Amino acid sequence: MTVKLGILGCGSVLWGPYLSLLEPLIREGRVEICAAYDPIPAKAEAVNKRLGLTKRANSTEEVIDHKELNTVGIFTSMKAHASLTIAALEAGKHVLVEKPMATTLAEGQRVLEVARKAKGKLICAPHILLSPTYQAMYAHIKEKSIGEVLSARARYGWSGPWWGKWFYEPGGGSLFDLGIYNVTSLCGFMGSAKRVTAMAGVAIPEREVEGETITVNPDAEDNAHVLIDFGQNRFAVITTGFTMQKYRSPAIELYGSTGVLQMLGDDWAPEGYELWRNTKGTWEFFPDTEPGWPWTAGMTHLVRCIEEDAKPLIRPEHAYHALEIILAAKAAAKDGQARAISSQFPAPDYLSLASQDDAEKRKRRQHDPRSL
Ligand SMILES: NC(=O)c1ccc[n+]([C@@H]2O[C@H](COP(=O)([O-])OP(=O)(O)OC[C@H]3O[C@@H](n4cnc5c(N)ncnc54)[C@H](O)[C@@H]3O)[C@@H](O)[C@H]2O)c1
Incomplete structure (x- = not known):
């Protein structure tokens, strides 16, 4: 399954670290970026140009409710993280959100509640x-x-x-x-x-x-x-x-x-x-x-989890505990x-990650035998 990604926040972390991770995945046909929005038009335009996006998104809703998208990446300033994560999960999307997952405990609890019921997967940085x-x-x-x-x-x-x-x-x-x-x-x-x-x-x-x-x-x-x-x-x-x-x-x-x-x-x-x-x-x-x-490897991890319908190693409960x-x-x-401190989180499941790593290596070998 191709990950069809929408982007919220076109600042420093997206421009350098995340786009350089995403561009090879785009070339491999594993990710397609369909829309990007930032309230500062020049930033959104620069990203649209770099990605060759011709249609401009005019609001966060336009990205979150975009019919073709199955995933949303949230790279905004911190205070916007929780509300955008909740909206994207409620719209049925998979989500990667930069840290922190929220800036208040009440928002963090709501993110956890929504994530537990959501059909989409949630990965909260750091990775x-x-x-x-x-x-x-x-x-x-x-x-x-x-x-x-x-x-x-x-x-x-x-x-x-x-x-x-x-x-x-x-x-x-x-x-x-x-x-x-x-x-x-x-x-x-x-x-x-x-x-x-x-x-x-x-x-x-x-x-x-x-x-x-x-x-x-x-x-x-x-x-x-x-x-x-x-x-x-x-x-x-x-x-x-x-x-x-x-x-x-x-x-x-x-x-x-x-x-x-x-x-x-x-x-x-x-x-x-x-x-x-x-x-x-x-x-x-x-x-x-x-x-x-x-x-930024959490993004590759999310792509793999979506491709294989696997549970991410990085758990929202860990982000909430932090x-x-x-x-x-x-x-x-x-x-x-x-x-x-009253919250707890489960230990990371590295066994499932190991089997994913093997699958990733097989995929890379098919794409480029020199990559190993
Ligand atoms: N810059 C880094 O090196 C770095 C590294 C790791 C993590 N992060 C995390 O990444 C996030 C962004 O950091 P940054 O350095 O890129 O900041 P930035 O200020 O460069 O970019 C944030 C962008 O989000 C936009 N934005 C704000 N509200 C928005 C909304 N509702 N919808 C869409 N866009 C919105 C802003 O206009 C801005 O362009 C932060 O959570 C930060 O903790 C940054």
Whole structure:
């Protein structure tokens, strides 16, 4: 089945990362992009031109209700994600939505409810569980290569976006934009969180964005340290912000009862991992088996799941759990009170992904025998 995709939001993430992933799929005849909409006409026009679309979409409804479409990709600013996801699922479409799935808990709950009843599949970014490095580290944890994971640290940051004022308005901030990768990664490795507290705030109150000096809203923190309790006295800390110029530390550090696992690079762009096992008494380095793995890979995964009518590995419940943690961290940073976390999510089903990988390799071999 060809994936017939409609696009909402024609900004930076679509233009570079997603379109470069989609274009080979289009050439292979697996994806057809039928419509693209952005309220800024110049952005929509540029995408229409690049994709050779002659008919212009004039509203989000025109894309969501488009009869020929079976899938919608949502690449808008964050606050629009939940309502557009709900509308697209209710219209019977498959959906990929960039992170976060929602910016309030009520919206997130509604997305989950609608997704449970919908005939379409829902994939919520980030897609980091799909990276080969993440999968290899996950396998070590399941095999107890480092015993029980007792303590962990994760970090992701940079100096912050110079585009999109919405990053610095309510519903924006570094936790939704960056910390969400670390929250998703750590929960994937350690399971559902039980309790959260945090320090978070705006360290740089004025920023230059799109050539203007803007005042950052206090709700859009640019500096955050989040402490997560995973139960049984197992803790993790996340350091994130638009306050980090560079770093050379591991993205993720997992301290187990008999060893240590460290992801190098960033969790959205891993560069392999290091493993310490007390039994070996030395650090082992495992380079990334797929250098340049695209962090947009959730789109290829969705295409495959639609082609094979398979259940996506990335679960909306995991995205909702990350949302609950981030909102709890934001609230705890305001009043200093730790928050209990009530949601849970299922462990990723990597066995079904492995069979999909084999099918994908067969498909690629048919298309281009040199691709393996
Ligand atoms: N830029 C990146 O490198 C990057 C990386 C990973 C994830 N993301 C995520 O991608 C999303 C978009 O980020 P971006 O950097 O591309 O932002 P952007 O500001 O460049 O683009 C967002 C676009 O969405 C449009 N838009 C807003 N409301 C809309 C609506 N209702 N319907 C259709 N279009 C609408 C805006 O006009 C804008 O052009 C965010 O959720 C962000 O967290 C971005």
